[in-house]
Amino acid sequence: MTTAREYFENEVWDLPLAERRAALSRVVAMADAEGDVDTGFEARIKLIQANHANPNRLEQVAAYGWCLARHDEDPDRFPINLWYYKWIPGAVVGSPEVSREQIDSLLEDLASRFDSGAQESAPVVKLRMRAALDLGDIERAAELFDVWRERLEERRGRLNDCSACDAASHASTLAQLGRYSEALAAAEGLTDGRSRCSSQPHYALGTALHSARAEGRWHDAARWHRRGLDLIEGNSDFDDALSHHLRHLAIAACVDARADLDIDSGIPDALDRAIRLASSAIVTLEGDEEHRYFFYRGVRLVLAAADAVGYADTSGALGELRDAVAGRAEALAAAFDARNGNAHFGAGLHRDDLELAVCRP
């Protein structure tokens, strides 16, 4: 019978990502059955990496926790890369079943492993800031934002993100704090195509859309929408960014309709595209509940816009789909708000409705 080690070394590497994740899970189980802790460790590290972009968050968190425990037992035999720990808070916050206390404990553990000095480093502060944003604690996020910017100026350590990712976080945080013009200025290096990395400006072009609309920069928004969508279309790793583009398509379709543009061609095309994008993404939808919430939020707005502009529903199924998607988005918002003790996620849906109401024909 093939051993876990043989399977790990010979059968996993040339598989496409989704199949590789399944194969790595299998290696983990086989290694556990054989008592092969070293292969179990290596396979879990690879599983954490394979779940980074389009994550099975649960599998990722469980694997990292197990590896951390082995590392703590025997650091020389099981060296662990703290870089991957940076992925864990986002994964944990994205599950409404995890309590705020558990999230706080996790961030404390992370901070104690990252920083030996009295002052927390920029990556730790950034993770706390992002957790605060995800928990809807905007006031705390605003405080941490200032601290993060200060720490970032002080030094650039090995656990810092790349400059393109930091610029994107800078811009998206400002946007979530409602400081739209500052957000657009911070995103300039990304939106004008100067800075890039493997995941930026893919996200940044999506997150800049709301700020651009809020500032009345419709022409820029249209450009960034086209460029951003080209970068991410068909790649389920970027479903979060897709949500921004779906919302933009919905709002733009309403604005165009209200301006009495050619409803027979332009608007249905835009909505056709939005509905097609949403349909194909729903099929491959993965990830945690927060990820789903944002995705459903995008689809919900597209379907609401379709209704508002009198889009001809040839399938006859859009009404039912709209109710189902809205129901899911609202249920997820309620679950997050219950965990967070505020109304942040529900308010997001409400803001979408308001934006649509303002521009609907």
Place this chain on the structure above:
Amino acid sequence: MTSSPTDQNFSVDLHGVVELLSNHLYSGPQVFLRELLQNAVDALTARAESGADGPGSAGGAAGEVSFQLSRLEGRPVISVTDEGLGLTREEAEMFMSVIGRSSKRDEIGMARESLIGQFGVGILSCFAVSDEITVTSQSASGGQPIRWTGRADGTWTVEDLAGSHAVGATVTLVARHGEDRFFDGGFVERHLRMYGELLDHRVWLRPEGQTPILISRDHDALTNPVAPVDEVMALGRDLLGFDPLDAFPLQAPVGQAQGVAYVLPHEPAPNTKRADRVYVKGMLVSAETDRLLPDWAFFVRCLVVSDGLHPTASREELHHDEVLADTRDQLGESLRAQMMRLAETDSARLGTLVQTHHLAMKALAIHDDDFLRLVVDWLPIESAEGRMSFGEFRTRHPVAGFTNTVDEFRQLAPIATAQGMGLLAGGYTHDVPLFVAASRLLDDFTADLVQVEDLFTGFGVLTEAEEAAIAPLVDAVAERIESFDVELAVRRFEPHETPALLAMDDTAFRLRSLRRTQSESADLFSNIVGSMTAGVDDAKPIFCLNIANPIVGRLVRIADDQALVTHSVEVLYLQALLMGHHPLQVSEAALLNTSLSAILDRATDAGAGTSEAGE
């Protein structure tokens, strides 16, 4: 006041050009040896094609090139002598001193393709190792011999020589201080062999005071499809550096390419870049090109000689053009056809090859029906009866099943074996698509997907009487069994020696694996994972007792002894887990001890009781 425009010539900083060539175009200064060799060979070709020696003469084409190593005032010297066309004074002025003007090919009406050198800058590479290039030459067309001297500062002179000089040319370089290593005998020999050992001309290296060394080697094995096998293998071993498992002749008329594909003796590591060796007009272009064969051919490395492929300006890689694309296709097709032929003429040889490279073969077979038919019977598979070739398996089982995952296979294998069913393990790389394709293509083989749930449809349901008989046992143990997060079922199935089994689909399997991971983590992560799994749909494994098994029969009869049957069923549950190759969780490992211990206690109590009663 305005001045009228005047035409000006660009001036070229020779130092800059040499620097550019050495550091950016070429891989290193050693290429000056290739350029010297190339100039000499081109001169021989030019002489042969010029007709200067009269019709039927072998002069030039059969001529030799000689690299003489010596010393001048203590400095190392290389002199390269050819028996080529040579240069007149006017030709030296016209061709040697203008960068970019390659040779007198246009003057003598030669086809550009006949020569190796194409760009007219190669000679400059000599300035990377020497401050001065001296050429003495006697033209085949007559006249005085001449000496041309070019210097790294961009100046040159040409003069007539007194006396006589054999037709041809000698290029002499004196090593610049600090560059002696490039003139070392071993270094020169190694590089001349690398670049030029497959040239048709005889190339000699003559170190001072030593026996001349013939650089050229016989390479008939590369172009002769019926060359003796040991010569073909020896050539591959020498030039590619591994002991090939097998070799196939290759041909691609479009690139005027011929060669041999050598089968690697081991599976290449994942993501290994292809590294084929290609010569154009006898001169090495690359020892590690990845442009020559299709990706699927990663089980071979090839040696190819071509007269039609185009090197890039550095001459260190092949130019991406249509000729290369078509050559690549034809070489691939040539390899594929050879393997097809092998299946008909020497299937055992093909079998050895497939055994070593089955992953590549499977990847190709999935997308190529003809290739699948060709190799499928030699591909190794894992079946419920062990590892064997696919051909052997389908002879035993023309109708078979396969699982989607290795885990399901492990659960189903014992049952399939007992029931005489042919079961293939899916889940290994490429295997499921391969089974599906084989089932579709082969007239005498059918395979269908088998899932764990299918076990139950194949199992006998209980009669009413059996249901009634087993009810007390189920009542006694149900609560305990369900505490393990499994569902309890009772069926009749073969092999009757198996008292129970655990059926776990992929979702349940992954969830169980996750729980195990969770239980072996520190509290912080264990609690968080516990919270996160609260929202996950619980897919429970099914624990199925076999009523046909004698032990289960005994348990039915003692069902009123709740403690004993509970401990016994706990042991059966653990046995079922181990049979399915499922790792035990911490709580289950502990249960093994407590259950066995409880049963032993009962046994010893009963023994003690019997003993006392006996007294």
